[in-house]
Amino acid sequence: MSKSMLEYSKTVLKKVSFDTLLFCKELKKALTTLLPDEVEELKIWLESFITDKPELHQSLVYLKA
Numbered sequence: 001m002s003k004s005m006l007e008y009s010k011t012v013l014k015k016v017s018f019d020t021l022l023f024c025k026e027l028k029k030a031l032t033t034l035l036p037d038e039v040e041e042l043k044i045w046l047e048s049f050i051t052d053k054p055e056l057h058q059s060l061v062y063l064k065a
Helices: 004-016 020-033 034-049 056-064
Strands: none
Touching: 004 020, 004 034, 020 034, 020 056, 034 056
16 A cells, blocks of 8 residues: 555656645655655655756755755
């Protein structure tokens, strides 16, 4: 089930990527609900997902916290 939560989080982040504030809000939510190893997977996915979306680069701040 936890794997599906990671996939669900990715799906939500893809769908809200048009809005930077909403994206950051959903990212924070995902980081609090996922397990530590899932957070690491999400970080890897996120770094590749936002490479062509400079407006979302500010969301990397939440990965450092």
